[in-house]
Amino acid sequence: MAVYTDVNEGELTAFLKAYPVGELLSYKGIAEGTENSNFLVHASTGSYILTLYEKRVDKDDLPFFLGLMGHLARKGISCPLPVTAHDGTVIGTLAGRPAVIITFLEGLSLRRPTAAHCGEVGKALAGLHLAGQDFQMRRPNALAIDGWRKLWAASRERADEVEPGLAAEVDADFVDFERNWPTGLPKGIIHADLFPDNVFFLGEKLSGLIDFYFACDDLYAYDVATCLNAWCFEKDFSFNLTKGTALLAGYQSVRPLSGDEKAALPMLARGSALRFMLTRLYDWLTIPDGGLVMKRDPTEYIRRMRFHRAIRSPSEYGLT
Ligand SMILES: Nc1ncnc2c1ncn2[C@@H]1O[C@H](COP(=O)(O)OP(=O)(O)OP(=O)(O)O)[C@@H](O)[C@H]1O
Ligand SMILES: N[C@@H](CCO)C(=O)O
Incomplete structure (x- = not known):
């Protein structure tokens, strides 16, 4: 459940006065999410999401994240638009936390996406990549190979508790990534958690x-x-080729992948699987059970790492 910080009506009413959203009608905490505290706010001008940033988000990164959302929304990407306060600022303070108000998006997230949904996601991801090309701010990926190394250093000793043999398996992967991680491929703003x-x-x-x-x-x-x-x-860890084909075709209908990008997919998919395995493993080993942070199963991503290691041709992902 992701309401780490409680907000009372009086302080929220006072906070909202700084923004052009009208009168507070009602609000409630949102259970989903793990990183920050989120509230659904109904005000006289419409619905909004109030986010209070908790410890795991670096406050210095907020102008990048909020600037990017504003940039993408103005370019027609359907993403939340941060609301600017009367004084021209976006980030305020509420209950001792940095806090923002963003526009509410209609829709539901899916537990069982179909191939048609995967096609839509591919298109949207490519649209996001193109729309981000003229965004002026930069943020290096904190969860690129150096970041993975830090997580691994903090988890390695106990890794075999989660899966026997995992320490040796991941050590070997790191050697491979150091040698073979692709360079020189097209780069720009990525979502990184879609x-x-x-x-x-x-x-x-x-x-x-x-x-x-x-x-x-x-x-x-x-x-x-x-x-x-x-x-x-799928839930049984099998790769659904129909979904892969749809996602890649959707992406390429908006931004075709180069030959080098296609060739690099197995290595990139392995790296990405390792990245999510490592953040999950770190949380699994360090966060106490029964706490507020929801722990996700690292072994789901060990299975994906193994799948990608066995790929012989990117066509196995459904590239046509
Ligand atoms: N703009 C929005 N419109 C509608 N609902 C939203 C919006 N932003 C967030 N939500 C709701 O709040 C929930 C949590 O948001 P979000 O995923 O940003 O939180 P988080 O704490 O950063 O979580 P995590 O990084 O673990 O996914 C979402 O699952 C969704 O239900
Ligand atoms: N998407 C991440 C959680 C952080 O957003 C995961 O499934 O491990």
């Missing part, structure tokens, strides 16, 4: 993208690989 819980649909139509708090500069094809991991595996 999982099903961060995409809203109305029926089969994609209605919105949220949660830009891992967005950064990195390889576009790495973002595609992350979506293959997040959208195209």
